[in-house]
Amino acid sequence: MITVQNLQKSYPGKVAVDGISLSVDEGEIFGILGPNGAGKTTTVECVGGLRRRDGGSIHVGGHDPATEPTALRKILGIQLQQSLLPEKVTVREAVDLYASFYERPADPAELIERLGLGDRRTTYFCRLSGGQKQRLSVALALVGRPRVAILDELTTGLDPQARREVWALLEDLRSTGVTILLVSHFMEEAQRLCDRVAVIDRGRVVALDTPDGLAAATLVENRMNFRLSEEIDLGVLGALGSVQTISEHAGRVSVVGSESVISDVLVGLSHAGVRADGLRIEQSNLEDAFVSLTTQQAPGA
16 A cells, blocks of 8 residues: 655755655554654655655555655555644634545544544644644544555554543554555554554664564563462573573562573473462563664764
């Protein structure tokens, strides 16, 4: 549904996007992650036809954003990091207006309720909180029943409950075949929603895989902490090949090791006839992968 080949975009004194290539399948939620200034927003603005690229090619649903903007707008919905509306337009007026731009829009009243704005339908834009403005922005992006939705920092400013409600809405959208390009700083959000993610740093794609695939490929330590049901010689565990360090403090044992350390330690304890009580496990996740990848790409690293 989306193909980007060797995308290039520069500003005076700065290369924002330096040869990015990626493809997004129909019905996929594809995440774009990266540190501030990495080129994420410039990339999606080029994909959405809001910014003209310097080089490379882009097609969204078969349309080139640079030469077919009218055809693109019929299938695309966009929610930007910051969106402003006239101060005296109400929530319902804004959604009704945007719905009028499309042949078969979603029901504005239903969408307003779904995004938790039902009690604010007659509230002026200038009187909405930051989180409520963000929900309205999402509603405006989705009211046209787009085939492709670009969502940049979707849940910034939302409280945890509202964030999860928006996540549920996106999961419903995916089930209807909508393709979603999601820019996010929330690793939990990307881990839950995205089928695949691209990590962008300094204008380039430095990794692309499923969230679990990125986490598994990252050389991050796994940690476990527990109490022994009976005392044993900790050297039994220290001899395991996957164990890097082992220590004991205040009756709890802490073990750090490689990917297989958790299963190896539990099997070792079982063979010794000992239980790991109060077990706590910290495994590598998407956030670990993100930090590792962007640190590796840092200047001078």
